Amino acid sequence: MDELTKGFFNKIYQTSGIGVGFADLNGIFIDANEALLKMTGYSKNDLFHTRYQDITPSEFHKVDEEVVDLILNRDQTVEYEKELFRKDGSRARLLLNSVCLKNEKGEPVAFAATLQEISQYKSHQNKSNDYKDKYFSLMDITNDVVCELNSRFHFLCITPNSENILSYKPSDLMGRDLFDFIYPNDLFIIKSIFENSIKNFSSAYCLFRFRSKTRQWLLRDCHMKPFKASTGETRLMVNFKSVSESSLELQNEVKKQNEELGRLDEYLNQRLNDLKALYTVTKAVHQSIDLKEVYRIALDTIMSLKNVNMAFIYLVDEVRKEAVLETYRNVPESYIKKVSRIPKGVGITWKILDSGKLLNVEDIQKSNEIGPAGKDLGNIGVLGAPLTVDGKVIGVIYFTTHRYRKFDHSEVSLFSSISDQLSLAISKAQVYEQLRKTNKREKIISAVTMNVHRSINLKSVLQNAVGSINKNVPGADCVAIYMANGGKAVLNSHSNNHTDTNLINIFTLDVSGVTSKILNEGKPIIDNKVSSGSEYRIDFIDSATSVKSYLGLPLRHKKHIIGTLNITSSRDNAFDHRELAFFNIVTRQIESAIDNAWMAEALKESEKRYRELYENVPTGIYCKSHDGKIFMANSTLIQMLGFHSFDEMASKYRMRSEFLADSPGHTLKNILKKRSKITELESTWLKRTDIDIKFSSSICGSPPDPKVSKAVFRIFQESFTNILRHAQATKVTVSLQKKRDYIKLCIKDNGKGITESSIYNVDSLGLLGIKERAHALRGNVRIKGAPGRGTSIKVQIPIEGELKLKS
Numbered sequence: 001m002d003e004l005t006k007g008f009f010n011k012i013y014q015t016s017g018i019g020v021g022f023a024d025l026n027g028i029f030i031d032a033n034e035a036l037l038k039m040t041g042y043s044k045n046d047l048f049h050t051r052y053q054d055i056t057p058s059e060f061h062k063v064d065e066e067v068v069d070l071i072l073n074r075d076q077t078v079e080y081e082k083e084l085f086r087k088d089g090s091r092a093r094l095l096l097n098s099v100c101l102k103n104e105k106g107e108p109v110a111f112a113a114t115l116q117e118i119s120q121y122k123s124h125q126n127k128s129n130d131y132k133d134k135y136f137s138l139m140d141i142t143n144d145v146v147c148e149l150n151s152r153f154h155f156l157c158i159t160p161n162s163e164n165i166l167s168y169k170p171s172d173l174m175g176r177d178l179f180d181f182i183y184p185n186d187l188f189i190i191k192s193i194f195e196n197s198i199k200n201f202s203s204a205y206c207l208f209r210f211r212s213k214t215r216q217w218l219l220r221d222c223h224m225k226p227f228k229a230s231t232g233e234t235r236l237m238v239n240f241k242s243v244s245e246s247s248l249e250l251q252n253e254v255k256k257q258n259e260e261l262g263r264l265d266e267y268l269n270q271r272l273n274d275l276k277a278l279y280t281v282t283k284a285v286h287q288s289i290d291l292k293e294v295y296r297i298a299l300d301t302i303m304s305l306k307n308v309n310m311a312f313i314y315l316v317d318e319v320r321k322e323a324v325l326e327t328y329r330n331v332p333e334s335y336i337k338k339v340s341r342i343p344k345g346v347g348i349t350w351k352i353l354d355s356g357k358l359l360n361v362e363d364i365q366k367s368n369e370i371g372p373a374g375k376d377l378g379n380i381g382v383l384g385a386p387l388t389v390d391g392k393v394i395g396v397i398y399f400t401t402h403r404y405r406k407f408d409h410s411e412v413s414l415f416s417s418i419s420d421q422l423s424l425a426i427s428k429a430q431v432y433e434q435l436r437k438t439n440k441r442e443k444i445i446s447a448v449t450m451n452v453h454r455s456i457n458l459k460s461v462l463q464n465a466v467g468s469i470n471k472n473v474p475g476a477d478c479v480a481i482y483m484a485n486g487g488k489a490v491l492n493s494h495s496n497n498h499t500d501t502n503l504i505n506i507f508t509l510d511v512s513g514v515t516s517k518i519l520n521e522g523k524p525i526i527d528n529k530v531s532s533g534s535e536y537r538i539d540f541i542d543s544a545t546s547v548k549s550y551l552g553l554p555l556r557h558k559k560h561i562i563g564t565l566n567i568t569s570s571r572d573n574a575f576d577h578r579e580l581a582f583f584n585i586v587t588r589q590i591e592s593a594i595d596n597a598w599m600a601e602a603l604k605e606s607e608k609r610y611r612e613l614y615e616n617v618p619t620g621i622y623c624k625s626h627d628g629k630i631f632m633a634n635s636t637l638i639q640m641l642g643f644h645s646f647d648e649m650a651s652k653y654r655m656r657s658e659f660l661a662d663s664p665g666h667t668l669k670n671i672l673k674k675r676s677k678i679t680e681l682e683s684t685w686l687k688r689t690d691i692d693i694k695f696s697s698s699i700c701g702s703p704p705d706p707k708v709s710k711a712v713f714r715i716f717q718e719s720f721t722n723i724l725r726h727a728q729a730t731k732v733t734v735s736l737q738k739k740r741d742y743i744k745l746c747i748k749d750n751g752k753g754i755t756e757s758s759i760y761n762v763d764s765l766g767l768l769g770i771k772e773r774a775h776a777l778r779g780n781v782r783i784k785g786a787p788g789r790g791t792s793i794k795v796q797i798p799i800e801g802e803l804k805l806k807s
Helices: 005-016 034-040 060-074 117-142 162-166 184-202 247-288 291-303 335-339 348-355 408-451 458-472 514-521 577-618 635-640 646-654 670-672 676-689 706-727 765-775
Strands: 017-022 029-032 078-085 091-102 109-119 145-149 155-158 204-211 218-226 234-242 310-317 324-331 341-343 359-361 381-389 392-401 478-485 490-497 506-508 523-528 549-557 560-569 620-624 632-633 692-697 731-739 743-747 781-783 790-800
Touching: 017 034, 034 078, 034 091, 034 109, 060 078, 060 091, 060 109, 078 478, 091 117, 145 162, 145 335, 145 408, 162 218, 162 234, 184 204, 184 218, 184 234, 204 341, 204 620, 247 291, 247 408, 291 310, 291 324, 291 408, 324 348, 341 348, 348 359, 348 392, 381 408, 381 620, 392 408, 408 458, 408 577, 458 478, 458 490, 458 560, 490 560, 514 523, 514 549, 514 560, 549 577, 560 577, 632 646, 635 646, 635 676, 706 731, 706 743, 706 765, 765 790
Parallel strands: 692 731
Antiparallel strands: 017 029, 017 109, 078 091, 091 109, 145 155, 145 234, 204 218, 218 234, 310 324, 310 392, 324 341, 359 381, 381 392, 478 490, 478 560, 490 506, 523 549, 549 560, 620 632, 731 743, 743 790, 781 790
């Protein structure tokens, strides 16, 4: 309690004529006021550390024990009589009211009691009886009917002469409801007068028609005054009188004129208040671009208006085709949970949105247009006004009242003006918000782009991506990228500020999870109310998390879905469907960076394979500059020409034309013709690959067209690289033939055998390279494989014209 209340309480405690004492649970006095000390003759020092049993005669000890049991175990207040020894040894007969005091936890801490001497109590009781006798005597001698009504307006007490004025005996009216006897057309106003008298605790006067015992309507004058009963209940003392017809006419005329003046005054005041309200809203609209602040001022102003008990605004979500509860005042939580979002075409809200027309209903409980949620609001009259921007309805504002009435013309005009001003505010705020979001999006996209393209290492790319999104996107508490691997999803990188979100490193996909849905359908998923009832399970986190919102997007490579970008938030409604275009741009940047990283990895792998083949292929290879100078040669060519190193070879043959001359034993033509040399080469190869290679060639004379030669070499290079990497082969047979007008290359291994899905897999870059090289020269490729029986590749490239592959 505050200091003023404490002071007031202490003053009453000290000055009261009623004794008050406190004892602990052992019965030892803690405190006593002056009245108790005066009754007993003790001082406070005398009572402190004294048990109340010590000053109680022994014949009352049993009673005290029973009282303690009642107030402790049954939580009751007990009134009883007992005696106490005064300090001088005499006895005081007292009336006690005892109670147990408890702490915040409901535990007993002390006993308290009020004490009155029996003689003083009797005096008060006698005075009360005197007042009661006077009260009934006054009621008996009055010519008017005097009644006492309770707060529910039921008759409690009636003077004996009630039959003269009301035509009923007191016994006929006792316990009955006054309003059951009032003329129906008078009932509304009379009921309001009586209720206001109780509510404002003020006197009132009214005139109404009272139904007599013979069912006639008697005109009666009524005065009332509220008072407080001893129980604390507010009651009414009511005086009824008869009214003459002449006085009634005069009274009615005066009343009519007063009502007209009152209505005029009320109308003028209302219009003044309306103008003030409209000015307040208009000022807020033109001085602020913060829509929440405009809503606050507007709704506070609306709620101050007469007859408005509730106000709320719906705005259209164009993406989800829903009407969303944007802001509100005095709206019950049950309504918010039921219809915070209204699907398109449902209910009166969408009727206003589609038609752009006002709705003004006198009693929504009787309206066929209002749905059950609207009727559960507890309102009666409702006005719905469309919010319009550039001729397009973007929302609805509702004004409701607890009264049975339609809003009148002046109110409709005011509310329409307010809705126009709010529409303008929403339009301004949307433009500003769009500019702000656009600027923010551009900054985020720039930050993400810069971070993901800082590296061409795939691991770094993905980690930079999730870190940048986690840092720059509002609400992105946890960001994770999962890549598809067979029937599983593997966590590649993550950035997690959400401490109780535990990510699963690898898990098997199933149709109930969001990852499976995104990988299969390639569409983003937004769930702003994550719960056990969500359509799809958040499968990459454990169940013991506080994730409230989820956004998932597919990651693609060459039109194929390779993984998912997952973002979670601890907030409800963290992700807006309207922001999907922005997130798609972010994912495109990540996909571009992934593509660059994979290209870099493929280039490294290709360079490695090229270097391996360059050094190990059983064919002499050299590189020359545009002027014919040799600057690089592989070990096969160096050995074929009989040298130990490139430097040794280069010291003799600086130009390509020099070693291609017909010098005995060293020309390329002669080497190709010598089978012994091929056999030797097959032996540099076996040592390096541990694969038994059989090579045969029927090509004699000059080499074929350089384009064809290069293509055949590259095809052989890709094929042998695939064998080394995937086939697990121990034997390889290579056949190179020239038949009439085409070159035929056949490569067969005894490895594990290629599958049909791998043959047509667009990610099999080596096979794609073989096909593209052959097709570029109008050739054909046939690839066959069987599990455990190896793989064969047959390539035919025409020297001239176009061929079809022969079986």
